[in-house]
Amino acid sequence: MSEDKNNNEGSINIEQDKLELLEYKKDLLNLVRISADVSGDFSESKFFDDMSEILCEAGQYDDIQKDVYINSRKGIRIDGWNWNKTERILSAVITKFSNNENLVTISKSEIEKLGKQASKFISRINDPKFKNSLDPSDPALELAEEMSTYLNDLGVDGNLGFRPAAHKFRVIVLTDYLLSERVDTNKLKIENIHNKEAYFEIWDLKRIRNLTLSGTESEPCDVDFSLLCPDKGGLPTLPANISESNISSYICVMPGTVLRDLFDIYGQKLLESNVRTFLQFRGKVNQGMKSTLLQNPENFFAYNNGLTVTASNIELDDSTGQLKIKKLDNMQIVNGGQTTSAIYFSPLSKGKQQGIDFRNIDLTKVFVQMKLTVIENDEASEIIKSNVARFANSQNAIQAADLISNHPIHRAIEKQSRSVWAPPSETMSVPTRWFYERARGQYQTKILAFKTPAKARNFKAENPRNQMFTKTDMAKYENTWRMRPWEVKLGAQGNLEKIGSVLIKEWDENPDNFGIMFFKDLVAKAILFKTTDSAILKSDWYKANVGLKAETSTYSIALLLFKLEKLGWRLNLKRIWETQKLSDSLINQILDLAEAVRGNLLDIDFRDGNANPSMFARKIIAWEKIKEMDCGLTLISEDDLLTKTQENERRNINDQLNEENAEIDIMKFCTDISDEEWSNIYEFLKQTIPKDSKDMKTLNKFTLLSNPTMARRISYPFDYETAKKLRNVAIDNGFIVTN
Numbered sequence: 086m087s088e089d090k091n092n093n094e095g096s097i098n099i100e101q102d103k104l105e106l107l108e109y110k111k112d113l114l115n116l117v118r119i120s121a122d123v124s125g126d127f128s129e130s131k132f133f134d135d136m137s138e139i140l141c142e143a144g145q146y147d148d149i150q151k152d153v154y155i156n157s158r159k160g161i162r163i164d165g166w167n168w169n170k171t172e173r174i175l176s177a178v179i180t181k182f183s184n185n186e187n188l189v190t191i192s193k194s195e196i197e198k199l200g201k202q203a204s205k206f207i208s209r210i211n212d213p214k215f216k217n218s219l220d221p222s223d224p225a226l227e228l229a230e231e232m233s234t235y236l237n238d239l240g241v242d243g244n245l246g247f248r249p250a251a252h253k254f255r256v257i258v259l260t261d262y263l264l265s266e267r268v269d270t271n272k273l274k275i276e277n278i279h280n281k282e283a284y285f286e287i288w289d290l291k292r293i294r295n296l297t298l299s300g301t302e303s304e305p306c307d308v309d310f311s312l313l314c315p316d317k318g319g320l321p322t323l324p325a326n327i328s329e330s331n332i333s334s335y336i337c338v339m340p341g342t343v344l345r346d347l348f349d350i351y352g353q354k355l356l357e358s359n360v361r362t363f364l365q366f367r368g369k370v371n372q373g374m375k376s377t378l379l380q381n382p383e384n385f386f387a388y389n390n391g392l393t394v395t396a397s398n399i400e401l402d403d404s405t406g407q408l409k410i411k412k413l414d415n416m417q418i419v420n421g422g423q424t425t426s427a428i429y430f431s432p433l434s435k436g437k438q439q440g441i442d443f444r445n446i447d448l449t450k451v452f453v454q455m456k457l458t459v460i461e462n463d464e465a466s467e468i469i470k471s472n473v474a475r476f477a478n479s480q481n482a483i484q485a486a487d488l489i490s491n492h493p494i495h496r497a498i499e500k501q502s503r504s505v506w507a508p509p510s511e512t513m514s515v516p517t518r519w520f521y522e523r524a525r526g527q528y529q530t531k532i533l534a535f536k537t538p539a540k541a542r543n544f545k546a547e548n549p550r551n552q553m554f555t556k557t558d559m560a561k562y563e564n565t566w567r568m569r570p571w572e573v574k575l576g577a578q579g580n581l582e583k584i585g586s587v588l589i590k591e592w593d594e595n596p597d598n599f600g601i602m603f604f605k606d607l608v609a610k611a612i613l614f615k616t617t618d619s620a621i622l623k624s625d626w627y628k629a630n631v632g633l634k635a636e637t638s639t640y641s642i643a644l645l646l647f648k649l650e651k652l653g654w655r656l657n658l659k660r661i662w663e664t665q666k667l668s669d670s671l672i673n674q675i676l677d678l679a680e681a682v683r684g685n686l687l688d689i690d691f692r693d694g695n696a697n698p699s700m701f702a703r704k705i706i707a708w709e710k711i712k713e714m715d716c717g718l719t720l721i722s723e724d725d726l727l728t729k730t731q732e733n734e735r736r737n738i739n740d741q742l743n744e745e746n747a748e749i750d751i752m753k754f755c756t757d758i759s760d761e762e763w764s765n766i767y768e769f770l771k772q773t774i775p776k777d778s779k780d781m782k783t784l785n786k787f788t789l790l791s792n793p794t795m796a797r798r799i800s801y802p803f804d805y806e807t808a809k810k811l812r813n814v815a816i817d818n819g820f821i822v823t824n
Contacts, residue, residue: 103188105294106188106263106290106291106294107186107187107188109290109294109297110186110188110261110290111186113135113261113290113293114128114184114186114261116135116550117131117132117135118131120134120135126622126631128182128184129180129182129184130153132180132182132184132259132261133151133164133165133178133180133259134151136180136259136288136293137149137151137165137178137259138577139293139296139297140288140296141557141576141577141578142525142555142556142557142558142577143296143304143525144578145296145304145354146167146169146176146257147167147168147169147170147171147576147577147578147579148167148575148576148577148578148579149165149166149167149178149257149576150165150166150167150699151164151165152164152165152166152224152225152228153165154206154224154225154228159205160201160202160205161202161205161206161209162179162199162202162203162206163177163178163179163202163203163206163228164178164179164180164259165177165178166178166228166232167257168235168251169352169353171352171353171356171426172252172253172348172352172353173249173250173251173252173253173430174251174252174253174254174255174352175207175232175235175236175251175253175254175255176254176255176256176257176286177203177204177206177207177254177255177256177257178203178256178257178259179199179202179203179256179257179258179259180258180259180260181195181199181258181259181260181261181262182260182261183260183261183262184261185261188263188290189262189263190262190263190264190265191260191262191263191264191265191289192265192267192268193265193267193268193272193273196258196264196268196273196285196287197273197274197275199256199258200256200258200273200275200285201275203256204254204256204275204276204278204283206229207232207254207278207279207283208278208279209229210228210229210230210232210233210236211229211233211236211279215229216229216230227696227697228697230696230697231696231697231700235250235251236250236251236279237250238250238435251279251281252281252430252433253281253282253283253284254275254278254279254281254282254283254284255283255284255285255286256275256283256284256285256286257286257287257288258285258286258287258288258289259288260287260288260289260290261289261290262289262290263289263290263291264287264289264291264292270285270287273285273287296525297525297526297529298526298529298530298533304354305397305414305415306351306354306355306415306416306417307412307413307414307415307416308347308351308412308413308416309411309412310343310409310410310411310412310413311411311412313343313346313347314340314343317409318402318405318409318411319402319409319410319411320337320339320343320409320410321337321338321407321408321409321410322335322336322337322401322408322409322410322457323335323336323337323408324408325456331460331461332458332459332460332461333399333458333459334456334457334458334459335399335410335456335457335459336454336455336456336457337410337454337455337456337457338386338452338453338454338455339392339452339453339454339455340448340449340451340452341382341385341428341448341449341450341451341452341453342448342449342451344392344425344428344429344453345428345429345432345448347425348425348426348428348429349429355416355417355418355425356417356418356422356425373388374389374423374424374427374431375427375431375434375443376438377389378427378428378431378432378446378448378451379431379438379441379443379445379446380438380439380441382446382447382448382450382451383450383451385450385451385452385453386451386452386453386454389424389453389454390421390424390454391421391424391453391454391455391456392418392420392421392424392425392453392454392455392456393418393419393420393421393455393456393458394416394417394418394419394421394455394456394457394458395415395416395417395419395457395458395459395460396413396414396415396416396417396457396458396459396460397414397415397459397460397461398412398413398414398415398459398461399412399413399414399457399459400412400413410457413457413459421453424453428448428451428453431443431446432444432445432446432448492585492589492592493592493596494588494589494592494599495521495523495556496523497596497599497600498521498523498559498599498604498607499521499523501521501600501601501603501604502518502519502520502521502604503518503520504752504753505518505519505601505604505605506518507519507552507608507662507665508662508663508664508665509665510664510665510666511665511666512665512666513549513665515546517546517547517548517549517552518547518548518552519548519552519553519554519608519611520548520552520553520554521553521554521555521559522553522554522555522556523556525555528548528550528553531544532544532545551615554611556581557577557578557580557581558611559607560573560577560580560581560583560584560585561573561577561580561614561639562607562610562611562613562614563584563588563607563610564580564583564584565610565614565638565639565642565643566610566613566642566646567584567587568643568646568647568708569583569584569643569708570636570639570640570642570643570702570707570708570711571702571703571704571705571707571708572584573639574635574636574639574699574702574703575703602736605658605659605662606658606662608662609658609659609661609662610658612661612662612665612666612667613642613656613661613667614638614639614642616666616667616672617638617641617642617667617672617675617679618634618638620672620675620676620679621634621637621638621641621676621679621683622634624676624679624680626680626683627683630687632687633683633686633687633698633699633702636683636686636698636699636702637679637682637683637686638679640682640686640702640707640708640711641675641678641679641682642675643708643711644678644682644711644712644714644716645674645675645678645718647712648716648718649718649726652718653728653729654726654727654728654729655726655727655728655729655731655732656671656725656726656727657724657725657726657727659735660724660725668722668724668725670720670721670722670724670725671721671722671725673720674718674720674721677716677720678716681714681716682711682714685710685711685714686698686701686702686707691710692707693706693710751805751806751809752805754805754809755787755805755808755809758787758812760787760788762822763784763787763788763808764788765820766784766811766812766815766820767781767784767785767787767788769815769818769820770784770811770814770815773818774811780807780810780811781811783804783807783808784807784808784811786804787808
């Protein structure tokens with residue numbers, strides 16, 4: 086009976102998973118189709134855009150460049166590419182889009198066909214015959230030229246610094262299909278490219294869904310040490326603390342070969358909370374590690390500070406009399422990223438030192454001390470991880486930007502986003518909120534947590550999906566406003582790192598600057614960016630020659646702000662917040678600038694011969710040239726502007742801040758009161774106040790007496806004021822508060 090019961094439960098779980106996947110896919114395709122309709126682009130193209138954004142925001146990739154080349158006759162296709170500087174991996178990205186709301190599977194042969202199409206392009210990027218077959222105006226030629234620079238070591242190159250050659254190649258498959266259960270991903274093979282390893286990374290519907298709803302920065306690194314250390318059945322360890330809390334510590338000795346294998350399998354995902362940029366042995370510390378690994382590998386343990394590691398769960402085994410770590414869930418190296426990278430890359434280096442080839446480094450003689458902290462408390466894990474990383478000894482100091490995902494600034498923005506109501510607008514007739522997704526998947530997880538469809542609908546009405554924004558979105562809006570578009574174009578994570586250190590410094594100087602006014606201004610910047618993006622997509626000049634939208638948006642806004650500042654003006658963010666939109670004159674002015682900006686980015690003479698417009702936009706020289714553009718601001722209205730003096734006065738109005746803080750306080754006051762107490766107040770007052778009066782109808786929203794699925798339904802700022810007023814009336818007339 087128990088076996089049948091287990092089988093039934095398993096079948097139910099499988100069916101439930103299918104239903105959830107089906108629902109997720111419908112939502113996903115709906116968003117893709119809406120984006121495609123707005124932009125006039127193909128759904129497959131928008132699917133690529135949306136999936137790239139999700140993966141980059143999650144830190145899976147630093148950035149994905151969209152560059153399409155399809156040659157069906159030669160069996161070649163590529164939709165985009167990525168360079169991972171930490172792991173030295175050059176990737177081709179290719180999509181397989183069904184646009185089918187049903188669950189469909191993708192087979193092993195279909196995946197391998199995609200792999201061949203993409204790998205053929207990478208294998209030809211330095212082939213003169215292939216390049217000569219392309220028209221000089223073909224963007225694929227620029228793409229091949231750009232990607233081919235990663236095949237060889239590159240010396241100091243402007244902003245890029247020293248850049249070593251690609252160590253591996255990868256084909257990233259983005260698809261709304263489900264990977265067939267019969268497909269063993271470990272057996273999916275791609276032939277070596279340029280005599281180096283090549284492999285697949287597949288993001289199917291289920292994997293994308295899991296990442297979206299995970300609530301974590303990226304996919305967890307669940308490590309099985311019983312497989313990595315088969316001779317010992319796990320990683321030997323010693324407990325380092327005695328505690329009844331959900332935090333436990335251990336001391337280990339990590340073999341160099343195991344650390345190498347870990348990085349080979351998981352790459353930069355292991356370094357999620359640590360420095361991601363490997364210094365390529367240019368610093369004295371890293372050069373020293375490299376020399377020690379070559380000359381005195383047996384002394385590496387003595388010379389090195391070791392690793393600081395966190396995990397969310399541990400599986401131990403002491404059956405042999407020695408305590409061993411069999412498995413770690415969500416393993417993260419929060420300090421020791423440079424050590425990890427040095428051990429991995431040193432044996433791959435070219436050249437010799439004192440007559441010894443670096444490729445002869447013997448990692449079997451290398452061991453590293455590892456301090457492990459297991460944090461089982463999900464609520465506190467981010468804060469504790471941040472503190473562990475901050476206080477751990479470091480060979481290359483962790484910068485503030487590397488810890489930004491755990492910084493209180495994000496919690497402050499999150500708090501404001503849950504409390505501050507945006508005014509009604511032309512598109513939304515009722516007040517709404519702008520939902521800040523501090524942790525990945527918060528928005529969707531919140532919806533799934535509601536037990537009734539009505540409550541989920543109410544939440545989505547209060548927090549429209551198009552008003553949800555993430556940490557990397559915030560960084561994009563804020564750094565564009567600060568007129569640093571070349572940093573915005575470094576990609577989601579690269580830009581977050583740049584603006585992160587600046588914001589943290591400002592937070593440390595005065596956290597009060599990140600209150601309600603900051604949040605409202607941030608929302609206004611979001612509206613500015615989103616509206617600009619949408620307006621460019623709809624413009625005739627863009628539809629006639631699609632491309633470079635992201636570059637055009639950030640550079641055009643920055644140029645507008647720069648030109649206004651030179652004239653002594655500031656953009657009126659307060660007006661944007663209050664109207665929840667841009668005026669027609671402001672949109673027209675931005676589009677006027679955007680057409681000229683995009684035209685210049687496409688002009689190779691303007692780019693001073695830089696082949697790839699997108700890569701050019703990542704350099705500060707691009708901004709210097711854009712700033713010099715001769716363009717007037719004849720379309721914008723003075724209603725959209727403030728003088729510098731007016732802007733300073735706005736920021737010094739304490740009464741406004743007090744009023745806004747009072748608005749938050751009254752909401753908190755009312756939400757802290759139980760439904761039961763509000764019900765008792767309602768019962769008390771209905772004896773003297775008509776139930777059909779406006780005030781009593783408002784009060785009823787806070788009670789248990791209304792329909793349970795509608796209780797606490799959309800309550801606007803003035804609703805809270807009414808509820809508090811009526812509570813005071815009840816108390817004045819003899820109502821007794823019991824708590």
